Amino acid sequence: MDSKQFKEAAASAIDEIANYYDTIEDRRVVSDVEPGYLKKLLPNGPPQEGEPWADIQKDIESKIMPGLTHWQSPNFMAFFPSNSTFPSMLGELYSAAFTAPAFNWICSPAVTELETVVLDWLAKLFNLPECYLSTSHGGGVIQGSASEAVVTVVVAARDKYLRETTSHLSGLELEDAIAHKRSRMVALGSESSHSSTQKAAQIAGVRYRSIPAPKETGYTINGAALEEVLKECKAQGLEPFYLTTTLGTTSTCSVDDFASIASTLSKYAPPNVPGEIWVHVDAAYAGAALVCPEYQHLTASFEHFHSFNMNMHKWLLTNFDASCLFIRKRKDLIDALSIMPSYLRNEFSESGLVTDYRDWQIPLGRRFRSLKIWFVLRTYGVKGLQEFVRKHIKLGEFFARLLKTRPDLFEIITGPSFALTVFNVVPRTGGKAEQDKLTQDVYELVNKRGEIYITSTVIGGVYAIRVVSANERAEEKFLQKAFNILVSTAEEVRNGQASQSNVNEVIKDVKGVGEVAVLSANGSAS
């Protein structure tokens, strides 16, 4: 494909994409293909001779499109949003054109430097304490996902803890102490934390323990709950070294009590003292709301914590992946992830003259992801971003108001919180078991029909439906439609008009692909 052919191919691709976005609401939002559908449509191997672009492009509509779930559709209200926008796509396009596996500064200096600039912009925009800026001892780095960010900080926290608590030892004594500690170290999360902390502990080779986050505290953790678990750990000879705390949990968008957590830690594992507990704030989705001053009080305790992560690729208009990890002391990351001897490192990296982001992350190479963030920030401007977030907050309130018009049918469990409302369906008779069953049946029938796409969860032992509408095409009328669908489906199922065999079939279909159980368990704080 020469540059002339590229211009033609690209023009055709751009037309197709623009048209896709203009008509996206007409497509079934969730794919209904059978597992294995695509293999049947494709040959057994690549062609021997090259094919013209027109032949390739044709297959997008006919073969790929049926297998897509349309996250940009206004009928998508599942998981959390994963916004993609036109300026962001242009960023991705330029990034591909300027391809460099930018594992160090000279590979393509602009890749490193633009990242430092836009992440400092974001840190200020989110009202993070100054310690998270590159101009201080911290800084931001773009990771692929919130889950990758969690692994990165768990590994950094593990090594920092081991190093600092054994610095007085040497030789065999040091080796024994490290072996013993490794087997006793515990990463903590809350019951409401995203499962990525548990996975990170598995990867880092340490234990994981979750702190109860019951209904009484709004499914959040606070200093008292943390204190209890710290005492338990101590009694069992375990050594907590890390905690994930959440701003906007996956199930309900609850926010942990940061101030009391900081206060408990100042007693049990004082910051800046060997043995301190690394606190990571997972704000993967809801962190976006920090662009609005009315949410910025939430960062008040962050100066006592160690790292903060939010995904531009969820709510903030930038296509996946663009997960922004901010760190209070970049040295903590570099100590764990650089393989350059420290005497070489201090001379250059610590000077702040050149940032080697490969030492801030697990992989070596990296893409030019700051371009798309830069394009998005400039295209929308700060006011545009605030407007965007506030629009969805209002849509969430609108939807909750609708639910409240039918207390006979729906019971709100939490929210709206950051545009997410969690609720269940009220059975005509019966208790919790009936309510769970009814809610699940309604949920599954709605998704099976695929006019809207929603997610379920289990919160405080209760089966519930989550609705969050926060992509660029979201509007009141789509939430009104969603509500109407939920009302009619709930009535249909509750009245037994959806025949049991129909419901059973749905359940079989959906379970058959092994996914539904997983959705709830894994959420979408990717």
Place this chain on the structure above:
Amino acid sequence: MDSKQFKEAAASAIDEIANYYDTIEDRRVVSDVEPGYLKKLLPNGPPQEGEPWADIQKDIESKIMPGLTHWQSPNFMAFFPSNSTFPSMLGELYSAAFTAPAFNWICSPAVTELETVVLDWLAKLFNLPECYLSTSHGGGVIQGSASEAVVTVVVAARDKYLRETTSHLSGLELEDAIAHKRSRMVALGSESSHSSTQKAAQIAGVRYRSIPAPKETGYTINGAALEEVLKECKAQGLEPFYLTTTLGTTSTCSVDDFASIASTLSKYAPPNVPGEIWVHVDAAYAGAALVCPEYQHLTASFEHFHSFNMNMHKWLLTNFDASCLFIRKRKDLIDALSIMPSYLRNEFSESGLVTDYRDWQIPLGRRFRSLKIWFVLRTYGVKGLQEFVRKHIKLGEFFARLLKTRPDLFEIITGPSFALTVFNVVPRTGGKAEQDKLTQDVYELVNKRGEIYITSTVIGGVYAIRVVSANERAEEKFLQKAFNILVSTAEEVRNGQASQSNVNEVIKDVKGVGEVAVLSANGSAS
């Protein structure tokens, strides 16, 4: 930006990118900005009001372009190539448009299914044994980078080893055994392995030891060298559980002796027996050559190994990132990386009906990267890929022949191997120290002047220059030019015509950004 504005903006972006590629050889290949250049050019934060695309695009040429190193320039002969091509860019564009953090099948079934299909295509194209296909017990998965793939398999190998060697224990005894083993476990690489194995060991919390790869064996390892290290480890009470072996090392593109390695392991750590050593083949760059039948004998021993990785994003026309990891037993990955209880997992994932790639990788979310591989395979066809690889093999031979015309000036150390030639400069008088100094001075002056961009390395203790020209715009005339530059610079430096102060200044400049030392150490097997 609405869809009409997007079409206009995209047309303008596409024109700029096409023109960039058409004129890329006229740009200085390596950026000569000063560290911190970009911050001075940009405001302190994003604008309050959104800006039109035209204003944003203007800044690409004026602010970003000076800070780019142009990996697609035919004057780029450094590291390994990082090809990007037009069909691949279109793949990235569609991937952004269809954004879904596809952490499970239903998130967007086509994302999972196309990946399975094209990775099976590739496995067959590379002549991998059938066990690496998804239709067997293995399969392929796209990772972000070869280094990420190494971390992934080291973690899987670690957990498999711990699980299998302690399966007869329980309770406190099990806990003690695991703690003890963790402190004794060693991941092995060779002196020529990419540094990512050492970093992976650091992340997984295990030891790392490298196997000597001396000049005598062509900077490779074989069964005998492995045997020696295994015996040493045993004598020291250490437990090797993992080995990276390389097809195309970073410094010289040497290939380890796979057959003798397999044979040694069959004696010391027999495959499929608890305690076996996981062997990973790192073919990040040179693996691309396996599209040509003349290289396919190299895969003969792979059925005895556990995983294989090659980067489509190096030599094979697909923009970064597209690192293809093939695994012999997918269960080994899933056991380490899934957080779903195994009783749930077996029912669905093991059925092969639905693949949950989140359990094959460290992060949870994933992009639609198979699209660009699919576009590239179809646009070029198998013959096009073979032609592409063979063209560079020939260019490497051409360049080596040029070097050989000046034995008074250049001494080839290795190659050409997979298009890479490694050589140093012959001093008029003096021994190794003078030769190292002269070679380094020539290397640094060439890069300082920036007409071509090359990399240095230290191999067998000798300072050397690496030249590899393998991107889409590579041609004989550019290698001829590179040779002419090397000749004139070598003569200039050797004759003292480049004043010592000039050379010193160069060295200071280049070292000032802390990079040169790092380049050699880290290579580019990203």
